[in-house]
Amino acid sequence: MISSPQGLKAHPAAVEARQQRIALARLMVALRMPAGDEGDQAQGRRPQRRTGVRGFYGIRGGVA
Template sequence: MALLKEMVRTVDLLDDLAEQVQRDGLMQPGPGLSRRVHPAVVEARQARIALARLSASLRLPAGDEGDQQQDARRPQRRSGARGAYGIKGAV
């Protein structure tokens, strides 16, 4: 339940960040005459990565509803913390 709450918070954060970028514009003044990407864009990217990881940890299906029927037949991969890059000789 805690992961689901965190997903909702992350989606709310993404909505707030999108509003900031919409209001302020994609580019911000940087040092001198330079321009840089709005910091909310960078934060939104990180929040989307966190949202994807939360979704994966809850084993939520990805994609459209039509894709779910096809994915239902595919077994889920379960790898350890090290995955394919485990310690040599330990396995």
Template structure:
């Protein structure tokens, strides 16, 4: 990611409110390379999926009885937990800075990357 003086990246079609909000909050602040953009788009889809699961679970019981008669967690809750893990991993893969200084988060494994720069700021050499 680096500064961007170019045109604004368009929000992908088909995203719901949560996905659009997440996309704009990242894409408006950071210039993404193509592979980072794909990760962000998938994270946005997961955010929308989490909203749909929350809506489906609203008003429903937290547990259900399976075919063997065991009381188990609602399938919506189980899937939401899995989607939350996926979302966290996708967002971590972007390694977005978490402070105003623009310092990127260290990657715990893999090759090193350059630091991110907020849009509109020149890279300091």
């Protein structure tokens, strides 16, 4: 947080980092990159749907 004449607000670097995480997540979905390591998924589960880039809004484990 930084102080400004309007009061406390989020640091610009934190805002930019959030936007970069979202852009990376959307690119990974568009390029059909796997969501994690091959061993992360349980046996017998259906594979991840890969119909498009819509519906992905964040990265798991990322700082919100």
